[in-house]
Each structure stands twice: as structure tokens, then as C-alpha cells.
Amino acid sequence: MSTIPIDDPADPRIAAYAAMRERDIVGREGRFIVEGEVTLRVLLSGAARFTPESLLLSHERAAPLSDVLAALPGSVPVYTASKAVMSAIAGFPIHRGVMAVGLRGAEIPLALPPAPAPVLVVGLVGLTNHDNVGGLFRNAAAFGADGVILDRATCDPLYRKAIRVSAGAALIVPFVRLEAEAMLHFAEANDLVPLAFSPRGEHVLADLEAPSRAMLLLGSEGPGLSPDMMARARTVRIPMASGFDSLNVATAGALALHHLAMRARDNPHPLSRP
Amino acid sequence: MSTIPIDDPADPRIAAYAAMRERDIVGREGRFIVEGEVTLRVLLSGAARFTPESLLLSHERAAPLSDVLAALPGSVPVYTASKAVMSAIAGFPIHRGVMAVGLRGAEIPLALPPAPAPVLVVGLVGLTNHDNVGGLFRNAAAFGADGVILDRATCDPLYRKAIRVSAGAALIVPFVRLEAEAMLHFAEANDLVPLAFSPRGEHVLADLEAPSRAMLLLGSEGPGLSPDMMARARTVRIPMASGFDSLNVATAGALALHHLAMRARDNPHPLSRP
Numbered sequence: 001m002s003t004i005p006i007d008d009p010a011d012p013r014i015a016a017y018a019a020m021r022e023r024d025i026v027g028r029e030g031r032f033i034v035e036g037e038v039t040l041r042v043l044l045s046g047a048a049r050f051t052p053e054s055l056l057l058s059h060e061r062a063a064p065l066s067d068v069l070a071a072l073p074g075s076v077p078v079y080t081a082s083k084a085v086m087s088a089i090a091g092f093p094i095h096r097g098v099m100a101v102g103l104r105g106a107e108i109p110l111a112l113p114p115a116p117a118p119v120l121v122v123g124l125v126g127l128t129n130h131d132n133v134g135g136l137f138r139n140a141a142a143f144g145a146d147g148v149i150l151d152r153a154t155c156d157p158l159y160r161k162a163i164r165v166s167a168g169a170a171l172i173v174p175f176v177r178l179e180a181e182a183m184l185h186f187a188e189a190n191d192l193v194p195l196a197f198s199p200r201g202e203h204v205l206a207d208l209e210a211p212s213r214a215m216l217l218l219g220s221e222g223p224g225l226s227p228d229m230m231a232r233a234r235t236v237r238i239p240m241a242s243g244f245d246s247l248n249v250a251t252a253g254a255l256a257l258h259h260l261a262m263r264a265r266d267n268p269h270p271l272s273r274p
Numbered sequence: 275m276s277t278i279p280i281d282d283p284a285d286p287r288i289a290a291y292a293a294m295r296e297r298d299i300v301g302r303e304g305r306f307i308v309e310g311e312v313t314l315r316v317l318l319s320g321a322a323r324f325t326p327e328s329l330l331l332s333h334e335r336a337a338p339l340s341d342v343l344a345a346l347p348g349s350v351p352v353y354t355a356s357k358a359v360m361s362a363i364a365g366f367p368i369h370r371g372v373m374a375v376g377l378r379g380a381e382i383p384l385a386l387p388p389a390p391a392p393v394l395v396v397g398l399v400g401l402t403n404h405d406n407v408g409g410l411f412r413n414a415a416a417f418g419a420d421g422v423i424l425d426r427a428t429c430d431p432l433y434r435k436a437i438r439v440s441a442g443a444a445l446i447v448p449f450v451r452l453e454a455e456a457m458l459h460f461a462e463a464n465d466l467v468p469l470a471f472s473p474r475g476e477h478v479l480a481d482l483e484a485p486s487r488a489m490l491l492l493g494s495e496g497p498g499l500s501p502d503m504m505a506r507a508r509t510v511r512i513p514m515a516s517g518f519d520s521l522n523v524a525t526a527g528a529l530a531l532h533h534l535a536m537r538a539r540d541n542p543h544p545l546s547r548p
Contacts, residue, residue: 047517139525144515167520206536238532239539241418243321246441247528251413254525255532258512262480265513 003062003069006081009088014079016101017056020090024160032158034100034171037065042168043102044068050102050171052076058083058097065098102171104158110147110176115191118212118264120145120257123183123194125229126153126220127249133157134165135250136218141169143257148175149183149215184232187215194233196225197252199245201237205255208236210263216256221249277336277343280355283362288353290375291330294364298434306432308374308445311339316442317376318342324376324445326350332357332371339372376445378432384421384450389465392486392538394419394531397457397468399503400427400494401523407431408439409524410492415443417531422449423457423489458506461489468507470499471526473519475511479529482510484537490530495523 006014016031024033031053034043043052055078057065062080069078086094112119122140127133133155140148148157156162157170178186187194193211197218217233219225225233238247238255247255280288290305298307305327308317317326329352331339336354343352360368386393396414401407407429414422422431430436431444452460461468467485471492491507493499499507512521512529521529 135522135525138520138522141518142514142521169518169520172518206532206539239535240416241535244415244443244446246412246443247416248409248412251409251525251528254521254529258480258529261513261515265480 003057003078003080006056006079006085006089009085013077014054014056014081014089016054017086017089017099018091020160021092030104032102032104032163033160034102034168035098035160035164036096037061037098039163039168039171040065040098040100041068042171043100044072048168048171049108049174050105053101053103054079056081056086056089056099056101058086058094061097102158107176108174110149110174110186112146112190115213119190119192119214120260120264121147121149121187121192121215122253122257123149123187123215123217124154125151125180125183125217125225126223127218128153128155128220130155130159130162131165132248132250133159134162134170135248136253137162137166137169137173137175139250139254139257140173141166143254143261145173145257148173149178149186150175151179151183152177180226180229183215183217184229194229195256196230196233196235197238197256198224198230198235199237200230201235203234203236205236205238205259208259208263210260212264212267214260216253216260218249218253218256221246277331277352277354280330280353280359280363283359287351288328288330288355288363290328291360291363291373292365294434295366304378306376306378306437307434308376308442309372309434309438310370311335311372313437313442313445314339314372314374315342316445317374318346322442322445323382323448324379327375327377328353329374330355330360330363331373332360332368335371376432381450382448384423384448384460386420386464389487393464393466393488394534394538395421395423395461395466395489396527396531397423397461397489397491398428399425399454399457399491399499400497401492402427402429402494404429404433404436405439406522406524407433408436408444409522410527411436411440411443411447411449413524413528413531414447415440417528417535419447419531422447423452423460424449425453425457426451454500454503457489457491458503468503469530470504470507470509471512471530472498472504472509473511474504475509477508477510479510479512479533482533482537484534486538486541488534490527490534492523492527492530495520
């Protein structure tokens, strides 16, 4: 595995890493940025759904990563630079010295096993905070969700910060874009029971007889899910202490995913995946 | 309620708001900063354990807050300024236009009801991330924990960002500082069963017969709790999907707090508080 040293921040070969914060906003034409060793290792693992286009490492970080670099296809260039040059490329101080560009590819539809196999899908509506979306992907991966559906208002799981907060889960858990109405149609077509989480939900999460095929619906912390979505789903609430009924939406998602995962364990279906 | 207009960023009356990021690091000599309407309302509510020293609002934010300003003791000055002047005071762009300085006061020992009344305390060991500490306070408040104990390495819940992430819970939930050894002594002296959370824990959270008086022990995501602490506690794990056993520590805390709160609901003790 040979590396390609970069001395000039304006070198066209590393143009995809330039002006990083500005590009976070305007987008990267089918590319995304991975930062840090944890997420890079996910991108280069068999679990990731995406392929790397190139890597950019500080000189001293290449050696500790030699195990994954050795397994990298020869077609993926590995650039190395000083942290000063990396910072000049990115436009802000780079401390970790580990970056990669990944390729989005075409959206892959969610492929779910047919009923009665158990399925757990998360539907996100109007989540505009990258920390929350990243956190939800991390929790979805931790509890083995089959996929995430996002409406148009929900922010991009492949946004730089969302990938980092997800600990790389945004590269693993399948996701597609569908509007709220289409989410409910998807649930119906795939025999998924829609469970809508809201402080005004009818059922208490801890008492919920979890369906073996479910779609967890989560809205933003302010407006929440629409009355129409609530009316067409089984509504669930998480009881909280009086006077402080405030839970982060990614945390609420973790509680829901954990409950359903534990119920699935306690009531294994004969077709459950091992 | 009269407000005091400020035009000069160097006005000594608002010196406590100056050079905000630098003071985040060096500390504020018994003071802390609250930002944003949600947390300000908590500070000015009866639920907060701390008193405000002053408020600094942008001109346009004073009117919508007139309800809480009217209830403020006359001894607490309310300064108003343009956002440009506020930004010059703080040293970075101020968007929300709502700030306050609170007074720490002396540390108040945790006062717990005697056994057999139910008690839930959280012990944090080595948590150096303000988002995690803020998130844990938010979750502790949401599930009615009686208090939080922090070791010296754990960061300050009254750090500006920790208060914000906690949605103000850091101003409500009682906390004290104790080192790991003293935490375990505190548990013993107060009849609290120490529950140590770790990926290598013996018991599965969902199966845990929750003690009515418990201390949840949480360590940092990397090193976790010490072998000595683990040996002296009931150890608990949260099962995760194979290949991605990564959960944020504040999220793990939420799962634990929710489980114990629900068990307390299902097994109400005659002395339970209403």
C-alpha cells in the first residue's frame, strides 16, 4: 500500500476535501466526508453500504491504520499530508488527521424480509438537527433496526457531523427518503404496525405488546408528529417525572428500540434471524 | 419591572458576561451562565436550586419574557442590549439574545429519604464530555432521579454547554462531588444497591429485578468503570446487535433510569412519594 504525499493545499487531487464547512452546506455532488478513525474503520469494513473514493491522512496516522490500508483496493488513493496542510485544505484546524471521501451511489430501496419474519424500521419526520439524526442511527444500529425512513425535512444522515455522531452507523443502517404519507403506505404494504411516539400517546411504552413487525415513528421535539399520522398509528408515550417531561428524540428512540428488541428476544419468532 | 439598557460592551455592570469562551475554561468564581429561554425559565422557576444574579436580554426578547421578569425580585437587575452589543460583550455572535448569570452557592449535601423509601441516584465516573453530562442530567430529571454524584474527573454540570444540553435539568437535579471510593461508601451508608453498567455486566437490564433504592454507576465510553467498582456492585449490561455494540453513555443512562422508574411504578412501595 503506497501513499501519495500532498504538499500543496490547492492540489486538484484533494479538491474534494477543500472548503469543508462551505461544502457541508451546499452539498458534495454524490460524495460525503468521513472523519476520525472509528468512522473510517466502519467505512472500510464489510458492514458499510458505501465505497470510499479516497483517503487523506496526516503522516503520523498512516502507520497505525496499516491494517485497513493493506486491505484497500488499489484503485482508492491514500493521500498523506501534514496537519498544517490538511488544515489549509479543509479551512479549519484539523486535529484528528483522519479523513475520507465516500461515494453515495444510487439510493437502494429497503429490502425487508416478508412477514411473518420480525422487522423493525424507524421513520423520522421533520428532524432538522444533525446530532439527533446521528444519534438515532447509532441507536438503530445498536438495537439491530432493519432500516430508517426519512422525510424530506429530516437532515442528511451522510452530513459530516451526523456520520461522526452516529459512530459510523449512518454508513451501515439502510435508509431511504419517503414523505409521511408514503411512509404509512410503506408500513401497510410491508405489514409493519406504525407506532407513533408522542407525549400524548395512548399506550405506555413499558406496557406495549410489541408487534413483531413495527415502524417506529418519531417527530421533532417541538411540533412532533402530525395529527393525521397520530390518528393512523398506535400511539405510544414514555412516562416522565412531572414537571420535567423533556426527553431528547434520539433518547426516546433508544428507549423504544430497546423495548422492541427485548420483546423480540422474549418472544422469538420461528423465522427470527439468528 | 424596569430594565437597564447597556450600550457599552465594556460597561462594568455586565462584566460577568464578558469573554465568555475564555471564562468557560478558566471558571467564573461561583457563577455560571444560562443561555436561551428554556433554561432561563428553569432558572427562574421554583424548581431551580440556584438563584440568578442578573439577566442580559436583547431588546426584543424582554417583552416575551415579561411574565417571568414580573416575578423576579427587584434585587436582580435585568440588562438589555442590542444583539450587536451582546455579541461584543460575549466575544462571539449571540443569536438567541437570552442570557443570565446564576450563583452557585455552597454545595448542598444530597438529602435522601431514609429506607425503605425508594431512591434513585446516578453516579458518574470519568465523564469528560459536556454533552454527555448535560444529557445525563436531562435524563435524570425526566425519570425523577433524586440526585447525581460526580467524581472529580467528570465535568461540571454548570458548564455553559452542559446546562444548555440538559434543557435546564442541571439547575434542578441535586448533585455533589465524591470520588469513586466515597460514592460506594455513600451507597452503603444510604442503603443504595450499586448497579454498575458495563458491556461486560452480568445481568441483562431488561431482566433486572430493580432494587427500590439504587445507585446507577456509569463510566466513560472508553475505559468504563474500574474493576474494583465492578467487583463491588451488581453489574448490568444492555444487549446490543452483534457488530455494533456502541451506545452513548447518556443514552445508556436513559435506558437504565427508564427501566428502574417503570419497575418502581409496577412495584409501588407504601412509602413511595406520590
